[in-house]
Amino acid sequence: STMIFCSASANAGAVLDGIAESGELRACFDAGYMPFEMKSKNNSYIGFDVDLGKMMAKQMGVKYVPVNTAWDGIIPALITGKCDVIMAGMTVTAKRNLKVNFADPYIVVGQSIIINPKLKGEITSYKDLNDPQYTVAGKLGTTGEVVIKRMLKKAKYNAFETETDAALEVINGKADAMVYDMPFISIYAAQNSDKVESILEPFTYEPLGWAVKQGDHDMLNFLNNFLRQIKGDGTYDRIYDKWFKS
Ligand code: ARG
CATH class of the missing domain: 3.40.190.10 (Periplasmic binding protein-like II)
Structure with a gap:
């Protein structure tokens, strides 16, 4: 057959x-x-x-x-x-x-964080962000978003279409932090060293x-x-x- x-x-x-x-x-x-x-x-x-x-x-x-x-x-x-x-x-x-x-x-790579400079010393790890008083920005559909939803459940999450929109939210103070891939965060923080602080050490494996x-x-x-x-x-x-x- x-x-x-x-x-x-x-x-x-x-x-x-x-x-x-x-x-x-x-x-x-x-x-x-x-x-x-x-x-x-x-x-x-x-x-x-x-x-x-x-x-x-x-x-x-x-x-x-x-x-x-x-x-x-x-x-x-x-x-x-x-x-x-x-x-x-x-x-x-x-x-x-x-x-x-x-x-x-x-x-x-792995996830790292940019924070608004006013939180310097207050936020020293991603764990500190897991608190209802904080708003965290991220990019729609990314692993950053998955990590925010899974590891920072208590924080308020604001999603953005682009990386720069999410990062700007931290600069203008509407978000306290942005969680995203370390290479992006590292370059963005260096380019905006007068406007943001960063916690670069990646806390996920990607x-x-x-x-x-x-x-x-x-x-x-x-x-x-x-x-x-x-x-x-x-x-x-x-x-x-x-x-x-x-
Ligand atoms: N690594 C992250 C993810 O896979 C972000 C990748 C974003 N890539 C891009 N070309 N915008 O979700």
């Missing part, structure tokens, strides 16, 4: 084939997440993910195409084929892993990974081998130093 197999592997290689045929590697991200993806003054996209994406496209012999997408729509954008890969500092979480596949983590469609083993294999190569030949360190050491 004939057996008919129906599975995700029926589409094996489709995304990689699409990249080769179109000559484009389309990478989804949500700009504003320093230093991974930002919009430069001349309206181009720059950052750690952007440079790594460009390097990947170069090795593939195709063009790097940035696809700037609102954070809450980024997984749907991948699933509906608006991009080939999410390269957006996305934390590998169990919940997201139910919808997408992640390549091996390319960096590990591996970041590039995401592909469920079942896309070919793309995953490509990403993991690309990562292994650039980590071994110094390319990763050179790009890392450009964005994280200045």
Whole structure:
């Protein structure tokens, strides 16, 4: 008798084939997440993910195409084929892993905090923020939001669409603190050292990974081998130093 197999592997290689045929590697991200993806003054996209994406496209012999997408729509954008890969500092979480596949983590970060300067000395750990007298700002749909809801249950939470809107809330005093990924907090605090204080030491463990469609083993294999190569030949360190050491 004939057996008919129906599975995700029926589409094996489709995304990689699409990249080769179109000559484009389309990478989804949500700009504003320093230093991974930002919009430069001349309206181009720059950052750690952007440079790594460009390097990947170069090795593939195709063009790097940035696809700037609102954070809450980024997984749907991948699933509906608006991009080939999410390269957006996305934390590998169990919940997201139910919808997408992640390549091996390319960096590990964690949550840290900026506080309004008037709270200096009063807030010395995230635990101090778990109090109804405090308002904490975060970005919609991020792991920062998950952490605020889970670990700072007693505080009031205000959600914002963008990183900068959440951070501004701390500067203008409407929020006492913002909880977000350490690299962003570190750069933001340095750029606004006269307006905010920070507690940088990360209090969560968050591996970041590039995401592909469920079942896309070919793309995953490509990403993991690309990562292994650039980590071994110094390319990763050179790009890392450009964005994280200045
Ligand atoms: N790592 C955090 C998360 O996965 C924040 C990522 C935000 N990325 C961005 N491109 N805006 O939720």
